[in-house]
Amino acid sequence: MSPPPPDGAAAVDAETLLADAPAGHKRELRLWLRMLACANLIEGEVRRRLRLSFGTTLPRFDLLAQLERAGPAGLTLGEVSRRMMVSNGNVTGIAARLVAEGLVARRANPADRRAGTLSLTPRGRREFARQSAAHEEWIAELLAGLTSADQAALHRLLGRAKGGARSAIGGEPA
Amino acid sequence: MSPPPPDGAAAVDAETLLADAPAGHKRELRLWLRMLACANLIEGEVRRRLRLSFGTTLPRFDLLAQLERAGPAGLTLGEVSRRMMVSNGNVTGIAARLVAEGLVARRANPADRRAGTLSLTPRGRREFARQSAAHEEWIAELLAGLTSADQAALHRLLGRAKGGARSAIGGEPA
DNA sequence: CCGAGATGGTTTAGGTTTCAAACATCCGGG
DNA sequence: CCCGGATGTTTGAAACCTAAACCATCTCGG
Numbered sequence: 447m448s449p450p451p452p453d454g455a456a457a458v459d460a461e462t463l464l465a466d467a468p469a470g471h472k473r474e475l476r477l478w479l480r481m482l483a484c485a486n487l488i489e490g491e492v493r494r495r496l497r498l499s500f501g502t503t504l505p506r507f508d509l510l511a512q513l514e515r516a517g518p519a520g521l522t523l524g525e526v527s528r529r530m531m532v533s534n535g536n537v538t539g540i541a542a543r544l545v546a547e548g549l550v551a552r553r554a555n556p557a558d559r560r561a562g563t564l565s566l567t568p569r570g571r572r573e574f575a576r577q578s579a580a581h582e583e584w585i586a587e588l589l590a591g592l593t594s595a596d597q598a599a600l601h602r603l604l605g606r607a608k609g610g611a612r613s614a615i616g617g618e619p620a
Numbered sequence: 621m622s623p624p625p626p627d628g629a630a631a632v633d634a635e636t637l638l639a640d641a642p643a644g645h646k647r648e649l650r651l652w653l654r655m656l657a658c659a660n661l662i663e664g665e666v667r668r669r670l671r672l673s674f675g676t677t678l679p680r681f682d683l684l685a686q687l688e689r690a691g692p693a694g695l696t697l698g699e700v701s702r703r704m705m706v707s708n709g710n711v712t713g714i715a716a717r718l719v720a721e722g723l724v725a726r727r728a729n730p731a732d733r734r735a736g737t738l739s740l741t742p743r744g745r746r747e748f749a750r751q752s753a754a755h756e757e758w759i760a761e762l763l764a765g766l767t768s769a770d771q772a773a774l775h776r777l778l779g780r781a782k783g784g785a786r787s788a789i790g791g792e793p794a
Numbered sequence: 795c796c797g798a799g800a801t802g803g804t805t806t807a808g809g810t811t812t813c814a815a816a817c818a819t820c821c822g823g824g
Numbered sequence: 825c826c827c828g829g830a831t832g833t834t835t836g837a838a839a840c841c842t843a844a845a846c847c848a849t850c851t852c853g854g
Contacts, residue, residue, distance in 0.1 A: 610765015
């Protein structure tokens with residue numbers, strides 16, 4: 447399992463990781479590493495720009511997006527946690543910071559005294575509108591290397607990959 | 621009893637986020653959200669399995685992979701940082717834990733007393749071999765929904781996307 | 795009414811991550 | 825030789841993230 451690594455390459459990233467796996471599933475591995483590198487590249491740039499342009503972070507932005515999308519009724523913490531696919535304890539902290547910044551309001555639910563409901567303040571709504579517009583431009587810019595047809599094909603293939611992964615995760619407790 | 625990993629959640633995920641953006645670059649946005657969802661789905665499952673099967677984490681695994689690939693000469697902390705595309709301060713902490721666990725050796729460089737060199741211990745090499753084999757199987761399993769042709773096409777498109785993003789990042793300090 | 799379990803949230807402990815600032819060391823010019 | 829800048833690493837603060845333990849409340853059966 448330790449092939450003498452034919453050393454070389456100066457500019458290396460995660461993709462070069464396993465240039466020569468010995469046996470079977472080398473192709474899948476390379477595909478995965480490329481997908482990961484691509485997603486991390488874009489995500490990192492988005493995080494960087496959110497920080498530089500708005501002094502915020504991706505989790506904050508995502509939470510605001512969920513509330514914007516949910517409308518004036520707002521969401522409970524648990525609902526936000528499910529939609530963002532993160533742990534509930536995580537949402538507690540992010541929401542606390544957004545409330546402290548005045549972008550999100552939190553009020554108690556009279557019907558269920560356990561649940562707190564989050565919603566955007568007017569300022570939060572305004573701020574998210576700014577951020578969201580910039581975010582959309584950034585993504586378009588970062589994906590500008592793809593033609594329309596490329597985008598469609600990629601979208602379709604990723605859908606298939608996502609479905610396969612989801613069934614592999616949910617279906618088989620290997 | 622906190623709900624199991626926030627994966628199941630039949631209802632909504634990041635993709636549903638912006639079902640109806642008003643204006644221009646909706647298509648790119650949807651593509652990006654799908655890519656992100658797909659990568660996060662797989663990455664999360666890999667993290668989960670690394671934790672359950674080996675009691676380790678993805679960054680630790682990645683660092684071992686870099687050292688394995690680098691061969692017996694090892695790498696400096698800075699070189700590892702560049703290859704993993706993470707900050708140097710980050711590598712300090714991860715390496716410290718791996719050294720404490722006995723999987724990685726750290727020795728001073730007589731030629732440059734600033735730089736520390738990391739390399740795998742025999743135990744580290746053995747342990748990584750186990751983890752790496754399992755990891756390769758997992759990836760193959762998680763991507764099993766794709767035919768060989770799908771994989772090739774996806775690989776090509778992601779390469780194009782990655783190149784475009786890279787040039788958009790490096791080229792224009794917008 | 796009352797207790798058991800389910801559900802919503804918070805807290806705690808451990809890791810990961812980044813940035814910025816400090817520190818250590820090397821290298822080159824004067 | 826010595827000073828300044830470049831380079832390698834560490835440290836500290838703040839945020840994020842999870843899992844697990846815990847608390848508060850709700851719901852439902854008896």
